[in-house]
Amino acid sequence: MFYREAGDFKTSYTADSQTFPIKFDRYRYYVVLAVAFGIIPFIINDYWANALLLPFLIYAIAAIGLNILVGYCGQVSLGTGGFMAVGAYACYKLMTAFPDVSMFIHVLLAGGITAIVGVLFGLPSLRIKGFYLAVATLAAQFFLVWLFNRVPWFYNYSASGQINAPERDVFGIIITGPNAPAWATYLFCLIFVTFCAIIARNLTRGTTGRTWMAIRDMDIAAEIIGVNPLKAKLTAFAVSSFFVGIAGALFFAVYLGAVEVGEVFGIQKSFLVLFMVIIGGLGSIFGSFAGAAFLVLLPVVLKVVGVDVLGWPTDIVAHLNLVIVGALIIMFLILEPHGLAQLWRVAKEKLRLWPFPH
Amino acid sequence: MKTKLATLALGALMAAGPALADLVIPSLSYRTGPYAAGGIPFADGYADYFTLLNERDGGIGDVPVNLIECETGYNTEKGVECYESTKGEGALIYQPLSTGITYQLIPKVTADDIPLHTMGYGRTSARNGKVFSHVFNYPANYWDGASGAVNYLLDENGGDLNGKKIALVYHNSAYGKEPIRTLEELSKKHGFELSLLPVDHPGQEQKSQWLQIRREKPDYVLMWGWGVMNQVAIQEAANIRFPMENFIGVWWSGAQHDVLPAGDKANGYKAVTFHAVGDDFPVFEDIKTHVVDTGKAAGAGDQIGTVLYNRGLYSAMLAAEAIKDAQAANGTGDITPGMLRDAMEQLNISEERMAALGMPNFGPTFQVSCDNHGGPGLVGVSQWDAGTKTWNLISDFKPTDGEVIGALVEEDSSAYAAENNVEPRCN
Numbered sequence: 001m002f003y004r005e006a007g008d009f010k011t012s013y014t015a016d017s018q019t020f021p022i023k024f025d026r027y028r029y030y031v032v033l034a035v036a037f038g039i040i041p042f043i044i045n046d047y048w049a050n051a052l053l054l055p056f057l058i059y060a061i062a063a064i065g066l067n068i069l070v071g072y073c074g075q076v077s078l079g080t081g082g083f084m085a086v087g088a089y090a091c092y093k094l095m096t097a098f099p100d101v102s103m104f105i106h107v108l109l110a111g112g113i114t115a116i117v118g119v120l121f122g123l124p125s126l127r128i129k130g131f132y133l134a135v136a137t138l139a140a141q142f143f144l145v146w147l148f149n150r151v152p153w154f155y156n157y158s159a160s161g162q163i164n165a166p167e168r169d170v171f172g173i174i175i176t177g178p179n180a181p182a183w184a185t186y187l188f189c190l191i192f193v194t195f196c197a198i199i200a201r202n203l204t205r206g207t208t209g210r211t212w213m214a215i216r217d218m219d220i221a222a223e224i225i226g227v228n229p230l231k232a233k234l235t236a237f238a239v240s241s242f243f244v245g246i247a248g249a250l251f252f253a254v255y256l257g258a259v260e261v262g263e264v265f266g267i268q269k270s271f272l273v274l275f276m277v278i279i280g281g282l283g284s285i286f287g288s289f290a291g292a293a294f295l296v297l298l299p300v301v302l303k304v305v306g307v308d309v310l311g312w313p314t315d316i317v318a319h320l321n322l323v324i325v326g327a328l329i330i331m332f333l334i335l336e337p338h339g340l341a342q343l344w345r346v347a348k349e350k351l352r353l354w355p356f357p358h
Numbered sequence: 359m360k361t362k363l364a365t366l367a368l369g370a371l372m373a374a375g376p377a378l379a380d381l382v383i384p385s386l387s388y389r390t391g392p393y394a395a396g397g398i399p400f401a402d403g404y405a406d407y408f409t410l411l412n413e414r415d416g417g418i419g420d421v422p423v424n425l426i427e428c429e430t431g432y433n434t435e436k437g438v439e440c441y442e443s444t445k446g447e448g449a450l451i452y453q454p455l456s457t458g459i460t461y462q463l464i465p466k467v468t469a470d471d472i473p474l475h476t477m478g479y480g481r482t483s484a485r486n487g488k489v490f491s492h493v494f495n496y497p498a499n500y501w502d503g504a505s506g507a508v509n510y511l512l513d514e515n516g517g518d519l520n521g522k523k524i525a526l527v528y529h530n531s532a533y534g535k536e537p538i539r540t541l542e543e544l545s546k547k548h549g550f551e552l553s554l555l556p557v558d559h560p561g562q563e564q565k566s567q568w569l570q571i572r573r574e575k576p577d578y579v580l581m582w583g584w585g586v587m588n589q590v591a592i593q594e595a596a597n598i599r600f601p602m603e604n605f606i607g608v609w610w611s612g613a614q615h616d617v618l619p620a621g622d623k624a625n626g627y628k629a630v631t632f633h634a635v636g637d638d639f640p641v642f643e644d645i646k647t648h649v650v651d652t653g654k655a656a657g658a659g660d661q662i663g664t665v666l667y668n669r670g671l672y673s674a675m676l677a678a679e680a681i682k683d684a685q686a687a688n689g690t691g692d693i694t695p696g697m698l699r700d701a702m703e704q705l706n707i708s709e710e711r712m713a714a715l716g717m718p719n720f721g722p723t724f725q726v727s728c729d730n731h732g733g734p735g736l737v738g739v740s741q742w743d744a745g746t747k748t749w750n751l752i753s754d755f756k757p758t759d760g761e762v763i764g765a766l767v768e769e770d771s772s773a774y775a776a777e778n779n780v781e782p783r784c785n
Contacts, residue, residue, distance in 0.1 A: 047446055051439040096777070149530060149556075159539050159770050160481070160532035162461050166777055177778075178469035256434060258461040260532050262559055264434060300439065303429075314429035315389030315398075315657075 003351040019201055036190055041183040049182035054255045056296045057189040058247050063276040063288035064200050065243030070274070071282035072204055073236035074216030075125050079137035081269035082144030083241050085261050086114045087248025089154050092163045095176075095253065096156060103168050103175045103253070107192065110249035111242040117144075118241020125233050129219075141270055148261040162260050165253045176253045185254045192250060196243050201285050203239065212236050213283075244273075279332050281341025290340035298325060380424040381417065381681060381693070383408065384444035386437060386454040389657070392560035393432040393585035395615045396666055398657055400455055401427070403670025405656035406649050410641075411678060413648040418681050421691040432585070434458045441466065450695050451475055451677050451702075457533035460493075465778070468492045473699040477673050478503070478609055478632060482536055483770035485732025487703065488782040490771065494702055496676075496733030497724050498632035500582075501766060503608045504537035505758035506630045506737025507580055508544050510606070513753070520549040525571055527564075527591055528582040530556035537582055537608070539770075543762045561587025568594040581607040588616035596623035606630065606739070612749065613665040617742045625744035628752070630737050633672045633721040635749040637663030641671070641716035665740075665749060672721055679715075680705050703728055722755050728784035735763070 003024045010016040020026040044053070062080060069077050091110035094101070121140040125133050148154050155163050167177030174180045175188050203209050211232040214222035223229055252259045259265070272295065280291020299321050306317035336342055350357070387401035388394055408423045417423050426447060428440035437459035441452065452467060452474045454460055460480035467474045468491060475494045476484065482501045484493035498506075512519055526541060528534030538554065545552040553574065555567040561583060568591075571579060579600065583591055588611045595605050603626040607616070612629020642663065649655050650662065661667040684693045684701035705726045712720050724733040736755035743750055775782065 045446075047442040050442045055435070158773075159483075159536065159766075160457070160461070161535045162458075162532045164461065164465070164777070167779070178465035256438065256462060257465060258434075258458075260434070260458055260461075262530055263458055266559065307428075313389075314387065314427045315394075318390040318429045318431060 003348065003354075017205075019205070033194070037187070041187055044182045044186055046182050049186050050255070052297060052300060053186055054189055054250075056293055057186075057193045058250045058255055059273065059276060059292040059296055060193055060289050061196050061250070062244050062247035062273045063280060063292045064196055064285060065240045065247060066273050067277045067280075067283065067285070067288045068200060068204070068212070068243070069236050069240035070277055071284065071287075072209060072216060073212040073233065073240075074219075075122075075233060075236060076130065076134040077137040077240070078134050078267070078270045078274065079121060079140035079144070080244055080273045081265040081267060082141040083114050083118055083244040084248030084251060084269060085144050085148055085265035086117045086241075087111060087245030088252035088259055088265065089148055089163065089261075090114065090245065091249035091253050092156075092165070093154070095166060095168055099166070099168065103170050103188070106168070107246055107249045107253070111246040114245020114248065115238040115242040118237045118244070119234050122234055122237025122241075125237065126230060138267075141267055145261050145265060148265075160260075162258055163252065164258045165256075168253070177257065180254075189250055189254060192246055196246065197285055197289075200239075200243070204285070208232075208235060208239075216283075275329060279329060279339055281339030284339070284341035286344060287339050287341030290344070294340065295325070298328070380422045381450055382424050382426060382444070382448045383677065384440070384447075384449045384452060385425055385427045386430050386440050386444075386452065386456070386459065387427055388430050388432045388455075390429060391431040391433070391585075392562075395589075396585055396610065396613065397432065397455065399613065399615075399661040399664050399666035400670040400673075402655070402657040402659070402661045403667035403672075404453070404674045405670075406645055406662070406667075407671045407674035407678070409649050409654050409656070410645055413652065413654065414644060418678055419685040419691045421685075423678075430454070430456065430459060432456050432458070434462050438462060445470060445472070448695075450681065450693070450698050453477065453673055453677065455479065457481075457536070458531065461532060464490065464493055470695075471699070472695040473702050475673070475677060475702070477669070477676070479533065483767045483774065485730065486767050486771035487727070487729050487731040488771070488784050489775045489780050490731065491783055492699055494726065494731045496705070496726055496731060497707075497722050498735045498737055499732055500536040500608070501540040501763045502632075502732075502735035502737050502758040503630050504540040504580070505544060505763060506735075506739070506756070507606050507608075508541070508548065508550075509737075509756060509758060510630070510739050510753055511578055512548065518548075522550040522578065523553065523574065523576040524550050524578045524580060525553045525555055525574070525576040526580045526582065527555045527557060527567060527571075529561060529584055529587055530558045533584065533610075534582045537580075539766055540763060541580070543766065544759065547759075547762065557583070557587055557591075560585060562590055564590050564594050568598050568600075571595075571600065572598045577604060579605045581605070581611045583607065583611040587611075588613075589619045592617055592620045592624050592627060595627075596620045602626035603628065603741075609669075612740060612742075614747070614749070615664075617744070618747070622744045624742055627742045629740055629742075629749075631665075631740045631751070632737055632755070633668060634719060635665055635668065635740055635751065637668075639717050639720060644716060668720075672717075675715060675717065675720075676705070676707070679707065679711070702726060703731070732767075735760070 005022050008023045020029050066080050069075050087110045090113040091106050094106045124136045155161050165176045173184050211227045214227050215232045276291035276295050279294055281287025302321045306312045307314055385404050388397035408425045412422050426444050430437045430440050457479050460476050463474055473492050478498055480495055482499045484490040484495050541552050557564050605627055607629040609631050617624040617627055680702045684697045685691055688697050708723050712718055722734055722736040735758045737758055738751055738755040739753035740749045741752045
């Protein structure tokens with residue numbers, strides 16, 4: 001009915017190649033943006049910000065980052081937690097060394113530093129592939145966590161080895177620390193999510209993204225037709241790590257406020273983000289959001305239903321949570337290996353034909 | 359989208375929940391994960407004491423206690439979620455039983471004006487009330503624990519530890535790293551050699567650490583462990599035949615479930631403590647009649663009288679006493695977290711008071727003040743008897759090295775104050 005391209009005429013190439021060529025899609029996108037920027041900040045409270053929206057937004061950035069590497073460029077990485085830690089510690093060092101600089105700049109610089117580290121650890125990808133690369137990135141994960149635990153300079157020689165985000169602001173509005181208002185932290189993360197998603201979307205539609213996908217689909221063939229694997233793989237590592245670093249910086253500075261590297265950025269974090277990418281859909285920006293939402297919101301929903309509504313004991317609910325999330329992951333992998341994004345794509349196809357499917 | 363809508367609907371349901379005039383006390387517990395072995399008895403003791411007050415006395419000052427349990431799994435992210443969800447219900451006091459979550463909550467509770475009581479854990483320098491207005495860690499903290507253990511060893515060795523080797527096996531986290539600074543100072547002062555052996559989360563893998571102990575042959579081993587790490591360490595110590603009487607754990611590494619798996623080989627293992635052990639107190643009879651026999655015991659009800667159950671009980675008792683004081687001072691049953699904070703700052707636990715509660719000699723007597731949120735820091739030593747399966751106090755509660763600890767507290771808290779622009783109070 002509404003959802004079709006028929007009658008939606010384009011008169012320029014720009015209009016034809018825009019991100020959302022179907023009118024309905026485009027308006028839906030504007031509505032989501034309007035709600036996210038124009039309505040939610042006015043109704044948000046601490047619980048919604050800290051328990052649901054901030055983790056969702058931040059994990060979405062991390063998932064986009066990992067999706068670029070795994071989904072678009074085909075380089076399996078288990079080092080996400082370690083790269084997030086680089087972002088977090090870079091942000092901490094910058095925040096404490098230059099207290100007067102705006103948080104925007106700190107977070108972007110933290111992303112940049114992570115990109116450099118990511119490129120370093122991406123170098124082995126030129127020689128090794130597949131599972132072996134996964135093992136090499138696993139080494140990065142453990143090495144980085146060990147490094148931040150071992151070298152006191154990274155945590156400014158504090159007694160406990162923890163890093164704590166001091167109070168910092170953007171244009172006079174407090175963004176980090178306990179006095180930051182919920183709407184400010186939310187908007188701050190939302191701006192980064194929007195920025196990252198738009199960049200990622202446009203990168204993957206352009207030359208860079210196409211070379212990544214060529215490498216993913218068959219690296220030898222890609223090399224023969226003139227794709228430079230060094231450039232393609234290292235840019236994928238750089239861009240991916242940049243996003244993951246931003247996610248790590250926000251995770252530490254805005255969301256948690258205090259971080260202990262082994263617990264927060266351990267191997268579980270790498271797997272969690274990888275699950276988000278797999279459940280959401282490899283090679284899809286929407287999938288990154290869907291996967292993040294799924295894995296962040298589901299445990300909270302289950303907890304609210306089990307404990308607050310049904311009144312079950314907390315430990316039973318926590319165990320059930322593991323069972324249900326695990327079962328859903330298996331179900332997804334069997335029934336829809338391409339993730340939530342594919343479900344969405346199928347739904348869109350059906351909508352286009354509705355009400356007269358052939 | 360669907361999940362979002364569902365949470366929205368549920369959130370609305372939650373917000374429309376009952377708003378009764380009762381004392382809301384959140385229990386950030388963990389009954390799952392690698393630290394559940396310690397989390398379960400503590401949460402049971404904590405819950406049972408408030409159930410007892412509700413059943414026997416109709417609450418505190420005739421206002422019923424509403425205990426909201428929230429599962430954190432010893433995970434800081436879930437801890438934040440629990441804090442935010444219980445804060446909205448009017449939580450009076452937080453006792454998260456996790457050093458990681460404590461670090462997270464210190465700035466938050468200060469901004470939200472809710473007291474945080476971290477009994478024997480958390481940030482040690484929070485003892486300095488001049489800087490940490492809303493954080494309390496009476497009656498003892500990690501540095502007291504470290505100094506207490508060293509003092510005990512000094513007594514054992516006739517006051518001289520020169521040239522002795524002491525190894526610290528610790529959980530490689532904020533919790534495990536806390537005592538290092540004190541032990542380093544003490545090693546300078548008393549001339550013993552300190553070696554550090556970190557164990558990574560969750561602590562099941564300790565072969566290399568104990569191999570190193572076997573090679574270096576330290577005279578004593580101290581342990582800062584928690585959860586599954588404790589059992590593994592004691593088993594490994596038994597495997598390399600390290601003499602158990604030279605192996606001393608902090609109070610989080612000295613409960614029944616830590617030593618039972620190693621069987622008879624764990625006999626003689628020691629742990630420092632800041633409260634009494636065993637169930638030989640009148641309060642346990644009340645718990646039996648009012649809580650256990652009525653079927654209202656928390657959890658499986660099989661933890662009563664264990665070390666960590668007692669600690670949960672003690673922690674709940676200190677909170678309840680502070681609430682009583684706050685009610686008396688303000689002449690109202692329905693107190694705010696701010697009133698409770700003020701009462702905690704003047705809390706006085708005397709011998710008569712503990713006896714009146716059916717807990718005579720359960721813990722040290724102490725008086726909290728504005729600049730000292732840490733209490734006296736008296737530390738005793740208990741020892742495990744594998745034959746009778748009991749913990750026995752072998753050294754009375756003694757003062758710790760206030761000089762060393764005081765200087766370190768001052769240093770660490772003033773660093774925090776400088777980093778976060780905290781104005782010193784209590785002048």
